[in-house]
Amino acid sequence: MVKAxxxxxxxxxxxxxxxxxxxxxxxxxxxxxxxxxxxxANEDEVNDIARERQYKNRDVVDxxxxxxxxxxxxxxxxxxxxxxxxxxxxxxxxxxxxxxxxDVRDASTPENWIRCxxxxxxxxxxxxGIYHRFTLTTSNHIKALRLFKDEPKxxxxxxxxxADSLPVRKDYISQIRRY
Ligand code: KMT
Ligand code: NI
Numbered sequence: 001m002v003k004a005x006x007x008x009x010x011x012x013x014x015x016x017x018x019x020x021x022x023x024x025x026x027x028x029x030x031x032x033x034x035x036x037x038x039x040x041a042n043e044d045e046v047n048d049i050a051r052e053r054q055y056k057n058r059d060v061v062d063x064x065x066x067x068x069x070x071x072x073x074x075x076x077x078x079x080x081x082x083x084x085x086x087x088x089x090x091x092x093x094x095x096x097x098x099x100x101x102x103d104v105r106d107a108s109t110p111e112n113w114i115r116c117x118x119x120x121x122x123x124x125x126x127x128x129g130i131y132h133r134f135t136l137t138t139s140n141h142i143k144a145l146r147l148f149k150d151e152p153k154x155x156x157x158x159x160x161x162x163a164d165s166l167p168v169r170k171d172y173i174s175q176i177r178r179y
Contacts, residue, residue: 007113034127057148064141085156091126098141129172
């Protein structure tokens, strides 16, 4: 079961620490940001959602120190995931093993991050246009299924004034306002 809470915004160099401010969020508060959570006991249940939502492609990522050539490459990859970014497609992740943090920007208090701790069985859907970032927990391992509507679109668009003015970002903002 995903656990969502406001990130304490303190000491960001230690980004794998929990940073739990103590303010937890309910799933319907995540839904207001367009973030959808589902628990799937097994991959058959993931397949049902994939069929319903017409996700045609998938792959598996296994992120831990041993999956990179050296520590520098591992740190580089983590730094990339941790940079605030958006995508033009949904980001759909199903946690198979390990744990991870998906941080999404709050809409009402935009300097706040909402930290979502995922563990095995958790499926999280981030809507197109939401600013987010990812990091491991101190367990330093996640194996996750990445699902895609069509061809995998890898492009992460880092936060900038240019990204702010993209149609996907504007659409996202206007959808959030409707709540
Ligand atoms: C992303 O776009 O931030 C990611 O795909 C994170 C890695 S998935 C566990
Ligand atoms: Ni992303």
